[in-house]
Amino acid sequence: MATPKRYAYHVEAAALELSDRPRRFLEAFAAILRHGSYNLALDTYARMSAKCGRCAASCQLYEATGDPQDIPCHRSELLLRVYRRYFMQSGPLKARIFGGFTLTDEYIDEMADAYYRCTACRRCKATCPLGMDHGLVTHLARWVLAEVGVIPRALVVSVREQLDGKTHNTSAIPLPALKDTCEFLSEELHDIYSVDIEYPFDVEGSEYVFFPAVSDYLMEADTLMGNAAVMHATGASWTIGSHNYDGINYGLFYSDRVMERIVHQLVDEVGRVKGRKVLVGECGHATRSAWHIPTFIGPDGPPVVHCIQYAHQMLELGKLKLKPEKIPESVTYHDPCNIARVGRITEEPREILKAICSDYREMTPNRTKNYCCGGGGGTVSIDEIRAFRTGPLGMRKADQIRDTGAEIVVSPCANCKKQLRELCQDNGMEEVQVMGLHDLLLKVIDFGTDGGNGAGEAQEGDVDEESEPTATGAASSGGVGVTASAQSGAAGGPDGEEG
Amino acid sequence: MSTWLHLARGPLFWTALAFMVLGLVRQLGLTLWETARVYRRAGDKDLPVGRVVRETGSWLVPVRHFGKRWPYSLTTFVFHVGVILVPLLLAGHVELWRAGLGISWPALPNVVSTTLTLLVIAAALALVLERAIARASRALGRFSDYSLPLFIAVPFVSGLLVMHPTWNPFATDPTLLVHVLSADVLLFLVPLTKLSHMILFPLTQLVSEMAWHFPPDAGSRVAETLGKEGEPI
Known part of the structure; x- marks a missing residue:
């Protein structure tokens, strides 16, 4: 959808409707403060922020641009100014005496730009003497902005497919296409390593229910073959749920409301297949979102295991x-x-x-x-x-x-x-x-088979040339990924975006 | 002059002290209350207590955080040490507490107090200078960020002159009045400005951690409040 350019990123048309936006922003902010956990932090930051500038030295963006707008503390101040003016008792009094700040559309635009220049990596938090978590402020500001429609289209379109679409995943991969991809990966594993590894679907009572970033099925075939190989080699009880196989949770990036729904969707799938644990694939934000299962589900939610933690444990136990x-x-x-x-x-x-x-x-x-x-x-x-x-x-x-x-x-x-x-x-x-x-x-991985020379295809990233000609590894990531995607016929992201 | 001095040392001081103490107690109370409320409502009650305590401790004595901007960090550290120790442990102040309320505690030797006072004054000037020179802190600096360190230095400068009359080009009583009055104003300012970190500082790491412990249904409730339940994405 073509929209007039307003921000560095594309947004949907609704985001550009300016009518009454400051009031809607403040109403959303008030609702979030009322029902969320942010009030305490904002109140403390608003009182104490010392503006020492130490965070600037830790921010890779500010290091590169030298632009004061990119200092983490400056960015946080954008939202804190709104908080002080409209949500602290002294706000109206100070405004009456000293005049000053009023929330405007232009100010919202400034925030919309600033909070998507930050990756919320939270590196600066470790350098703030007062413990201010600027990543938290970015996280919150993006939620408030989302409530007035300011969300990068790449994110919202994916979430729409995941929550309201037919496929329930951010890359819009239909189940038949996913199964084709998995079959293809199994064949690859057989051809290269002479080992029969299946991707099990809907196996009730499995210990692990697997949730990679679904885009791995399009882009990271080698990673997924590695995941399956580790589970196979260790004799794990695992499965992929056919109703929900996407660990991605863009709610973490722009809305707790969305994050809550996606986490529930994920846990529901674990319940449906009567699984016991969530096994997260190689995806950072999917892992951090899954760690929020106790937040949204409580202590009885399924435990979360990252696939690297699993592989590491199996290595330590000698099972891998x-x-x-x-x-x-x-x-x-x-x-x-x-x-x-x-x-x-x-x-x-x-x-x-x-x-x-x-x-x-x-x-x-x-x-x-x-x-x-x-x-x-x-x-x-x-x-x-x-x-x-x-x-x-x-x-x-x-x-x-x-x-x-x-x-x-x-x-x-x-x-x-x-x-x-x-x-x-x-x-x-x-x-x-x-x-x-x-x-x-x-x-x-030693599968205990003789196969695995990759039909003589020498690949970059193979094992040491001096070693025995056993595993050549899967084809290079890109090659297999592209082939797998073509084989599966899976569509790209719902709007040409990849998850 | 003596009436002014009496006023500044008497009713004004006690009012300012009470204002500061009550203001800080209020802030501490509200922060603890809100922390407890966030914890009570949190879906995930598993707090990384060890990490929070470690981080809090590491910033209370922040030597290992000095890093690239060590001159600024060192200046800040020295400034804080002096600002905390001198008002509390100066022999003259301890004697005033003993005379007024009958309580006392060990005092610093005068030579140490004098050294610390000189360091505080130098550090206050250096802080303002460093803020003006460093690009990031200059860009962030508000009026209060420049004025507060300078204002904090006023009771230290005047106190130093009172303690060492031979260094003092002014009459003793006016100097003493400036010392007491500026200290009184400073006490008033503590709960109203960023100086309130003197009580909230040990809680900041906990506060930042708590904010990530959302209530389980915060999102749904926000949707309900905004009339967005069931609204498509």
């Missing part, structure tokens, strides 16, 4: 056998903010990579202090801001990757991988391969 050969290429690891920022998943992927790679290199800084890939907070799905994402927003990450000199960047996150590929393309690093952790793991 690896070949002695290691990946010969130099490999570095990018921490997805959503799983690493508060330190929940940082060591497991590193331990796996160190076990399977002969040349593992760390990028600096890393773990909880990592830089965002530049596509966080849903911005990676907004193709019209690619130049911004791979320019000022991702420049710091590009430098980090370049400094390692690594040939492969591993990141267990669909969004990070898309952004990192575009980042490498746009910053003269086309030779760098970007892949998931399970893509590499797949190449070194």
Whole structure:
């Protein structure tokens, strides 16, 4: 749908209807404060914010642009100003005495621009002496903006398909197409590794119900083959639910109201197949959203296991056998903010990579202090801001990757991988391969079969040439992904957007 | 002059002190009450207590956070140490508390107090200067961000002159009046400005964590309030 240009990203026509928007914004803000948990934080921030500017030094966007508008504290102040004026007792009094701030359409536009320049990576939170979480303020501001219709079209169209559409997933992949894709992946696994691995659907009573980012079925075939291979090799009881197979939750990026509905949809599917645990695929925000299951469902919701945690545990228990050969290429690891920022998943992927790679290199800084890939907070799905994402927003990450000199960047996150590929393309690093952790793991799993020379196809990213000609790994990610997508006939995103 | 001094040291001081204490108690009470309310309504009651305590502790003594802007951080740290210790532990102040309320506690040696006071004054000036020089903090700075450090320095400068009459080019009583009056005003300002972080600071990491613990049905309730239930995406 063609709409007049107002923001850096495309929005739907309703977002451009300005009538009475400040009042609607304030009503939405009031409702969110009344029913949500944000009042406490905003009140504290509004009283104490010291404007010291320490956060500026930690923000990769401000480092690149030097524009005061990009200082995290400045961005948070946009919403805090509204809060002080309209929701603190002193607001009306100060306005009467000193005059000043009134919420206008132009001001809402300024917020709409500012809060989608931030990836909500929360790196700056660690450098604020007063503990202000600017990512939280971005998260909240986007929700209020969403209630007046300001949402990037790339996000809302996907969510519409996921919640109100026929396929219930953000990439609009119909079930028959998904099953075709899975069959194709099984055939690939058989052809390359001589091992029969099925993608089980609707197996009642399974321990794990699998929710990858559904876009993996279109884009990340190697990751999905790695996931299935790990589950097969460890004898896991797992299944894919045929009514809902998408772990993506864009609610995290723009609306708790949406996040709540998607989490319920996911848990309902686990209940339908009588599964016991949620197994999340390689997707950062899907994982963080799933960690919110106790928030929306309570303590009786299904436990959440990330596929890397599972693989790591199986390796520790000796249930996942690896070949002695290691990946010969130099490999570095990018921490997805959503799983690493508060330190929940940082060591497991590193331990796996160190076990399977002969040349593992760390990028600096890393773990909880990592830089965002530049596509966080849903911005990676907004193709019209690619130049911004791979320019000022991702420049710091590009430098980090370049400094390692690594040939492969591993990141267990669909969004990070898309952004990192575009980042490498746009910053003269086309030779760098970007892949998931399970893509590499797949190449070194010992299935106990003799097969696995990939019909003699030498592929980049294969195991060490000096090693025995067992696994050549699946075809390169892009190749298999494209073939799998074509095979499945699955459509792209509902509006040409990928999830 | 003595009447003014009496007023500033007596009723004004007690009023300002009471205003500050009650104001901070109110803010602390409201913050704790709201924290409890958020926790009570939260769907996920599993708080990462260890992480919150670690982060709070690490910022109470923030040496490991100094990082790239260490001169600014060091200045801030010195400023805070002096601002907390000198008013509470200056021998003259301790003696006033003993004389007034009959309570006392150990005091700092005068040489230490004097050194700290000089450091506070220097740090206050440096903070303003650094804010004006550093691009980010200059862009963010409000009038109060410049004026508060300077105003905090006033009772320290005047106090230093009162303690060391030989350094004082002015008469003692007016200097003392400036010292007490500026301190009184400062006490008034504490609950009304960002200085309220003196009581809320230990809670900020907890507050930021709590905000992520949403009520389970907040989204649905917002939709209901806005009349958007059942509305298509």
